[in-house]
Amino acid sequence: MVRILRLVFVLFCGLAAAQQQQALMDYLERRLLAIEDRISLWHEQTSRYASELREFKQQMVAQLEGLDKNKEVLRSELDSVGARVDRVEREMDYLETQNGAQPCVDVDDKLVEQQVTVAKEKNKAKYSKLTDCSDMISTIKAMKILKRVGGSKGTWTKDMGSSSGKVYIFNSTGEDTVYEFSSLREFTSSQGTSAATSIHLPSAWGGLGHVVYNKHLFYVKEGEELKLMKYDLQKSMVVDSAVFPAKDQLPVYTLNPETYIDLAADEEGLWAIYATKENQNHVSLAKVDSKTLAIEQMWDTPCPRENAEAAFVVCGTVYVVYNSKLPSRSRIQCVFDVSDMVTNDDAPTVYFPKRYGTLSSLKYSPTEQLLYAWDDGYQILYKLQMKKKLEV
CATH class of the missing domain: 2.120.10 (Neuraminidase)
Structure with missing residues (x-):
């Protein structure tokens, strides 16, 4: 009788161990499937991000090329404006030299002649150049x-x-x-x-x-x-x-x-x-x-x-x-x-x-x-x- 009980106990323990092992295998299989799903999702997201990055890079290159073109246009316009400003300055300076301020009082002709004579007498001596x-x-x-x-x-x-x-x-x-x-x-x-x-x-x-x-x-x-x-x-x-x-x-x-x-x-x-x-x-x-x-x-x-x-x-x-x-x-x-x-x-x-x-x-x-x-x-x-x- 005792032997039968021992045999039944051993069979029961073996059956329980087999069930635990099967449960562990099922758990591991579920975890592996979840990891595979996450890896697949990561690959999908990475591909999408890489594609978006390439598109963004292309857009930035196109915008930079456009900015370079606009920069050259602005530089050309600034050079043109600078040349026009220089020309206006030269013209204004020329007009200043040609159109001096008119005197506010009348100058006596004899006084002018006297001033010119004094200036000529003062500078009458000829300068002797030291070099050629x-x-x-x-x-x-x-x-x-x-x-x-x-x-x-x-x-x-x-x-x-x-x-x-x-x-x-x-x-x-x-x-x-x-x-x-x-x-x-x-x-x-x-x-x-x-x-x-x-x-x-x-x-x-x-x-x-x-x-x-x-x-x-x-x-x-x-x-x-x-x-x-x-x-x-x-x-x-x-x-x-x-x-x-x-x-x-x-x-x-x-x-x-x-x-x-x-x-x-x-x-x-x-x-x-x-x-x-x-x-x-x-x-x-x-x-x-x-x-x-x-x-x-x-x-x-x-x-x-x-x-x-x-x-x-x-x-x-x-x-x-x-x-x-x-x-x-x-x-x-x-x-x-x-x-x-x-x-x-x-x-x-x-x-x-x-x-x-x-x-x-x-x-x-x-x-x-x-x-x-x-x-x-x-x-x-x-x-x-x-x-x-x-x-x-």
Whole structure:
């Protein structure tokens, strides 16, 4: 009896185990089917996403191509508008030069004749040229913006009377420290004035009219009395000074009123550009002996101070650059040749492709035929194209 019970128990246990095993297999099969369904759904969604991504990519490519085309059209339209604006500016400047303001009062003919006679007597002495230079400016061939160092107003230049490649930076209108770089490459590659040699002058300069010529720095001493200073850059000392022989002086440029005397150098030597009340608010010019600071000769020019911002001298011809109180394009609008070979009718109106504010200084390099310009803290080089003066 006991054996029968044991056999029944064993059979019952085997049957239960078989049922559990079958249930486990069914469960596993259901799980596998669910996983297969999810994998199939994932494949379907992935395919759909890939298709949508391809369509979106095609749409973006088409839109980018359309934007490129629109960009080219806009660029072409902007170039056309810029050319039209430049043409309008030139026409307006031309009309300004041709249609000057009419006088508000009648001028006595005898007084005019007397003024002309005085001017002729004053400039009657013939200027003796030191060189055979007969070049005049035809146009500005190219420009290059080098970097930005310093404030809105300043001067930068090379030694205009020697082959030295040193560059000099005069920041602001009234300081006593000049920064000297050994070369133009060192200046452009340096950070600020960190690589420069500091030259401390015994007195501060006034205005923006300094020039370096034949290893000497010529500047106007700041103060009530306008005194020309000659500083030897090799000996680091002032070697000469002289009071400028002009009375009732005015700022030579109304757009840069800090400058009373603008010193310049060209193929003929050293010059001083200035203004006095005696010349009826016009720019005056003087030839300066660079060795003794003596004034060799003086001229009254017909170039007005109003709206003038800078000037420079090339081959004995002073070129006065004008702008407006609301900065626009600078232009050479008045010239005066000490040898009477160039008149305003002969000289073309030259525009500066300026990008910032007002030119605070222009320094001419005779050996390079370059203009060193300071424009709102930017140091710019203008390459000049020359032509021969015409005999009159």
